[in-house]
Amino acid sequence: LPKLLKRLKNKKVVFYGAGVYLELIKKYFDLSSLNVIAISDKKFENMEESEFLGYKTCSPDKIKDLNPDYVIITTKFYINIFEYLNDDLLKGTKIKIKPLVRKSFWTLVKEIWK
Numbered sequence: 001l002p003k004l005l006k007r008l009k010n011k012k013v014v015f016y017g018a019g020v021y022l023e024l025i026k027k028y029f030d031l032s033s034l035n036v037i038a039i040s041d042k043k044f045e046n047m048e049e050s051e052f053l054g055y056k057t058c059s060p061d062k063i064k065d066l067n068p069d070y071v072i073i074t075t076k077f078y079i080n081i082f083e084y085l086n087d088d089l090l091k092g093t094k095i096k097i098k099p100l101v102r103k104s105f106w107t108l109v110k111e112i113w114k
Helices: 002-007 020-028 060-066 079-089 105-112
Strands: 012-016 035-040 055-058 070-073 096-099
Touching (some): 035 060, 060 079
Parallel strands (some): 070 096
């Protein structure tokens, strides 16, 4: 996480995934050096603009409009979300998609085959 924070300094960031995983990360890590412009999640699809953990929320289909430099996936199981963002929602954009925490190849394989 410290390497990621350093790399994303001065970049516009959207977190994708508004759940316990992000709550724990926010609780135990200082994210103040990030320019977090919104938190996105499917649960915000039909909601008016609101806040989650002190950040603005947005529907996934509004991420493009925010024009972030990065979308950081803040869920434990990120393969399907990465595909959804990369192959559908953000296809054709220059927005980079990264998981907050990377897993080993074998851990990912196990998750896919469950």
